[in-house]
Amino acid sequence: MxxxxxxxxxxxxxxxxxxxxxxxxxxxxxxxxxxxxHVFVAGSTAALTTIEYEPGVLADLSxxxxxxxxxxxPYAHDRRWGDGNGRSHVRASIVGPSLSLxxxxxxxxxxxxxxxxxxxxxxRKGRSRTIFVSVID
Amino acid sequence: MxxxxxxxxxxxxxxxxxxxxxxxxxxxxxxxxxxxxHVFVAGSTAALTTIEYEPGVLADLSxxxxxxxxxxxPYAHDRRWGDGNGRSHVRASIVGPSLSLxxxxxxxxxxxxxxxxxxxxxxRKGRSRTIFVSVID
Amino acid sequence: MxxxxxxxxxxxxxxxxxxxxxxxxxxxxxxxxxxxxHVFVAGSTAALTTIEYEPGVLADLSxxxxxxxxxxxPYAHDRRWGDGNGRSHVRASIVGPSLSLxxxxxxxxxxxxxxxxxxxxxxRKGRSRTIFVSVID
Numbered sequence: 001m002x003x004x005x006x007x008x009x010x011x012x013x014x015x016x017x018x019x020x021x022x023x024x025x026x027x028x029x030x031x032x033x034x035x036x037x038h039v040f041v042a043g044s045t046a047a048l049t050t051i052e053y054e055p056g057v058l059a060d061l062s063x064x065x066x067x068x069x070x071x072x073x074p075y076a077h078d079r080r081w082g083d084g085n086g087r088s089h090v091r092a093s094i095v096g097p098s099l100s101l102x103x104x105x106x107x108x109x110x111x112x113x114x115x116x117x118x119x120x121x122x123x124r125k126g127r128s129r130t131i132f133v134s135v136i137d
Numbered sequence: 138m139x140x141x142x143x144x145x146x147x148x149x150x151x152x153x154x155x156x157x158x159x160x161x162x163x164x165x166x167x168x169x170x171x172x173x174x175h176v177f178v179a180g181s182t183a184a185l186t187t188i189e190y191e192p193g194v195l196a197d198l199s200x201x202x203x204x205x206x207x208x209x210x211p212y213a214h215d216r217r218w219g220d221g222n223g224r225s226h227v228r229a230s231i232v233g234p235s236l237s238l239x240x241x242x243x244x245x246x247x248x249x250x251x252x253x254x255x256x257x258x259x260x261r262k263g264r265s266r267t268i269f270v271s272v273i274d
Numbered sequence: 275m276x277x278x279x280x281x282x283x284x285x286x287x288x289x290x291x292x293x294x295x296x297x298x299x300x301x302x303x304x305x306x307x308x309x310x311x312h313v314f315v316a317g318s319t320a321a322l323t324t325i326e327y328e329p330g331v332l333a334d335l336s337x338x339x340x341x342x343x344x345x346x347x348p349y350a351h352d353r354r355w356g357d358g359n360g361r362s363h364v365r366a367s368i369v370g371p372s373l374s375l376x377x378x379x380x381x382x383x384x385x386x387x388x389x390x391x392x393x394x395x396x397x398r399k400g401r402s403r404t405i406f407v408s409v410i411d
Contacts, residue, residue, distance in 0.1 A: 138309055
């Protein structure tokens with residue numbers, strides 16, 4: 001088992017960061033040839049998934065998340081806590097915080113157009129995010 | 138590898154149970170210092186995710202799931218089987234039955250406001266649910 | 275660690291394939307008694323989840339995915355690339371490409387009505403799909 005953290009700073013709500021390169025680097029450093037890489041974001045207003053990292057698709061994904069949890073409706077969370085991020089929590093829980101990827105020959109097995117991304121869903125600008133990568137053989 | 142089951146009884150459709158404490162206990166019992174904890178709910182009308190366990194957010198999440206699969210529309214599953222839980226199956230498949238969490242120092246690595254939850258999505262009251270927790274190093 | 279690929283050909287957008295039997299076979303072949311089976315689809319327009327494999331539920335799930343990312347609206351991805359599969363990318367990212375399942379007694383621990391499925395979300399007919407199954411103890 002080999003674990004390392006990725007630290008990133010996101011810039012705004014809806015920011016989507018391609019972290020594939022950092023995950024690949026950790027896999028290489030681990031020295032593990034065959035196994036799985038588990039990726040997890042700490043926090044309840046961010047999520048992880050894979051996507052083709054192309055600006056059009058990223059905009060389309062953001063719009064779909066707004067369909068599930070619109071910006072314009074009232075949230076019970078916001079009434080209680082005044083954070084204004086009720087929609088962020090909902091979107092994050094539906095997409096999910098964890099992702100596992102196959103590792104072969106010291107690298108990730110991904111589709112050609114498939115990148116690993118962090119979705120920043122919180123409304124607070126300039127958030128620091130910690131992502132844990134665990135490589136297991 | 139160490140595995141243990143969590144047995145819970147849910148009370149109603151939309152019930153959301155915080156199982157973080159039980160998962161943490163199993164991690165501690167496992168004696169595994171560093172690794173991952175894999176959590177899985179058996180059954181096709183329940184799901185697992187992480188969320189801030191606060192009544193406002195939980196209500197907001199339930200409403201979002203009703204946007205994806207509304208209560209009020211007809212379901213092909215219900216026409217065939219008369220279970221009345223077509224929406225439950227759909228919501229469960231989109232959120233998903235599995236979750237993996239990093240383990241360090243005999244504990245889960247989670248965000249401060251991030252809890253592990255079981256979503257009861259079935260319409261049948263008083264359902265018993267089995268959750269498998271596998272700790273791997 | 276034991277890994278094997280499943281190769282399938284899907285027939286159309288919205289095709290849902292039950293791959294439970296193939297995953298079970300790989301678990302058996304692995305000789306691993308207790309552990310987890312990690313399943314991952316390479317590609318950014320397909321997804322994995324569990325569901326009751328019954329035609330009514332499958333149709334209900336497809337309709338819900340059309341609520342999240344409708345067929346009828348314009349997609350930024352399609353404007354840029356003309357693929358016509360902007361909705362496919364969005365749906366795939368929300369459901370997700372990875373799934374982990376508990377293994378006990380050389381078999382998967384699943385609910386009675388819970389099958390492992392591949393969702394073909396791309397618009398291109400007759401796509402070949404590669405699914406990686408990694409069994410870890």
